[in-house]
Structure formats: C-alpha cells, structure tokens
Amino acid sequence: MSHGDLSVVHGTGSARTRLALAAGLFVSLLAMILAAPNAAHAATGAAGAGGHITHPELDWMGSTIRAHEGSDTGTKTVTPAVTQTPGMDVSGYQGSVNWATAWANGGKFAYIKATESTTYTNPSFTQQYNGSYNVGMIRGSYHFATPDTSGGAAQADYFVAHGGGWSKDGKTLPGALDMEYNPYGATCYGLSASGMVSWIQAFSNEYHAKTTRYPTIYTSTSWWSQCTGNSAAFATNNPLWVARYSSSVGTLPAGWGFYTFWQWADSGTFPGDQDRFNGALDRVQALANG
Structure with a gap:
C-alpha cells in the first residue's frame, strides 16, 4: 500500500x-x-x-392556628368551669427562656418543641427542657408533624431519639404530637382522611412501643374535622390538647369528652403560647407518672 x-x-x-x-x-x-x-x-x-422544611424555627405549636382560625381572646375573659393549672409551650423561636420569671408568674408546666419531620431539632431544646425542670416545672416535649415528608413511625423514632422520650420521675410529661395546618402547602399534607388517621396511628403506636406511653395529640377541632374526617379513633388512648383562642374550648374533636390541655392564646403572661391543664396540679403530676 x-x-x-x-x-x-x-x-x-x-x-x-x-x-x-x-x-x-x-x-x-x-x-x-x-x-x-x-x-x-x-x-x-x-x-x-x-x-421543603425551610423555616422550622417558625413552625411552633399553633403557628398556623391564628392564620386559619383567628382569635377572640382579646375581648373576652377566659372562665373555665373547673380548676385549671397554668402553663406554656415554647420552641426555638423563643431562644433562651427566663424560666425563673415564668415560674414566679405562676407557670407550673411547660412543653418544649424538640423536633420536626426527621431533619430538625430545636437548637434551644436543652436550655428550655432542662431549665423548666430545674425551676420546678413539670415539663414535656413535642413533635411538629409533617406527614408528607416521612412515615409516622419514622417521625416517632426521630422524636424519641432527640428529646421526646419519657421517664417516670414525676416531672416528665408524655410527648405530644402537634397536628395542625401545613405551613408549607396543602392543609392536610396531601393525605386523605383515612391516610391521615393511619399516619397518626403509626406515630402513636411507635411512640407507645418506645416509651410505654401514648402521646398527647395537639390539634384544633377545625383541622381535625377537615383532615381526619373527625376521627374518634384516638380518644381512648391519647390525651387531647385542643387549640382554640377564645373564652371557651367550644366543640371538641370526635370521641373526646373532655380536653387535657387547652392552648387558649398565643401570647400573654408566659413566653410562647398560653396553656391550661384541665385540673389541679396533682392531676398534672398524675399524668406525668402515667
């Protein structure tokens, strides 16, 4: 070639x-x-x-309630029918809390936000959780639920692993599950009523398996009716924490004949939200002891 x-x-x-x-x-x-x-x-x-959990510091217990349901506590006096024990709930939004002042003003219990989804922990949790305990309050922690990011059992596990546990020391309340309007999108997180009930059951059962206690469920009657179909499935095991910024709690979600906690205002004497336990202090202690 x-x-x-x-x-x-x-x-x-x-x-x-x-x-x-x-x-x-x-x-x-x-x-x-x-x-x-x-x-x-x-x-x-x-x-x-x-x-999409972009502002967890702004997602506290009740952060979506006023926007969706309003408030009339500014014009009415709260007059519960039975002895109520005053308390509060706080989150990372409050930062370091002056617990001595809150105690001096009559606060007897406090709930502290621990977690959200499976990605967020409150950076102020230790100061708030231990600080409330150290001044004499009965304290507990809560989880801000986002049912569209992971399963109920997974979020319960994350909660327990990051401050949501329980011990029978007489000063630790069972964890609370915060079920309210989605701060990031669709009100019911894209779930059907039956899907939402299943998600809450998964969280509740897993929390019970890990701690021997069922979590208190925080919600408003309006959200519960819309997103669970007003399910009565939890009244037997789960204490109710109802949110309503008014002079009375009004109609409760299905199944519950009474509330255990009532978040009646989002500002007032105490830092964070204003709460009442439906009973005297010895009943708060009884709930703590299981």
Whole structure:
C-alpha cells in the first residue's frame, strides 16, 4: 500500500472517529433531555422527603392556628368551669427562656418543641427542657408533624431519639404530637382522611412501643374535622390538647369528652403560647407518672 493509500485510510479513520464522537454526543444530549422531567421529579421527591422544611424555627405549636382560625381572646375573659393549672409551650423561636420569671408568674408546666419531620431539632431544646425542670416545672416535649415528608413511625423514632422520650420521675410529661395546618402547602399534607388517621396511628403506636406511653395529640377541632374526617379513633388512648383562642374550648374533636390541655392564646403572661391543664396540679403530676 502506498503512502497515498495510507493517507486515505487515515482520513477515513478520522471521519469515523468524528462521526462516533458526534453520535455519542447526540445520545448523551438526548438522554439528558429525556431525563430532565425525571430529574425534576426526583428533585421534587427529595423535597418531599424533607427538603421543603425551610423555616422550622417558625413552625411552633399553633403557628398556623391564628392564620386559619383567628382569635377572640382579646375581648373576652377566659372562665373555665373547673380548676385549671397554668402553663406554656415554647420552641426555638423563643431562644433562651427566663424560666425563673415564668415560674414566679405562676407557670407550673411547660412543653418544649424538640423536633420536626426527621431533619430538625430545636437548637434551644436543652436550655428550655432542662431549665423548666430545674425551676420546678413539670415539663414535656413535642413533635411538629409533617406527614408528607416521612412515615409516622419514622417521625416517632426521630422524636424519641432527640428529646421526646419519657421517664417516670414525676416531672416528665408524655410527648405530644402537634397536628395542625401545613405551613408549607396543602392543609392536610396531601393525605386523605383515612391516610391521615393511619399516619397518626403509626406515630402513636411507635411512640407507645418506645416509651410505654401514648402521646398527647395537639390539634384544633377545625383541622381535625377537615383532615381526619373527625376521627374518634384516638380518644381512648391519647390525651387531647385542643387549640382554640377564645373564652371557651367550644366543640371538641370526635370521641373526646373532655380536653387535657387547652392552648387558649398565643401570647400573654408566659413566653410562647398560653396553656391550661384541665385540673389541679396533682392531676398534672398524675399524668406525668402515667
């Protein structure tokens, strides 16, 4: 074969190489185009797995209640029918709390936000949880539920592992599950009523398995009716913490004949939200002791 023949072969090889490279590039670009919707879906899925929890410091117990249900405590006097024990609930939004002052003002119990979803822990939790205990309050912790980011059992496990446990020391209340309007989207987190009931049952059962106690359920009658179909499935085991910023609790969610806690205002004498236990202090102690 002559030198000229070799040149022809080399030229043909270069053309084939360029053609192969071009074909490879085309295939890669086509794959990227086809994958784009899937990538977007994956990104959405990642957000659904916890990525959309963008402002957990603003998600406290009742943070969505006033916006959706309003308040009339400014014009009425709260006059419960039986002895009530005053207390409060706080979150990372309050930062370091002056517990000595809260105790001096009559606060007897406190609930502290511990967790949200399976990605957030309250950075002020230790100061708030231990500080309330150290001044003499009966304390507990709560979990802000986001049923669209992970399962109920997974969130219960995360809660217990990050401050939501219980011990029979006479000063630790069972954990509370905060069920309220979704601060990030659809009111009921995209779940059907039966799906929401199943999610809450999974959380409640897992918490019980880990601690021997059933969690208190915090909610408003309006949200509960809308998102669980006003389920009566939890009244036997779970104490009720009802949210209503008014002079009375009004109608309770189905099944519960009485409330255990009532969050009656989102500001007042104590830091955070204003709460009442439906009974005297010895009844708070009894709940703590199981």
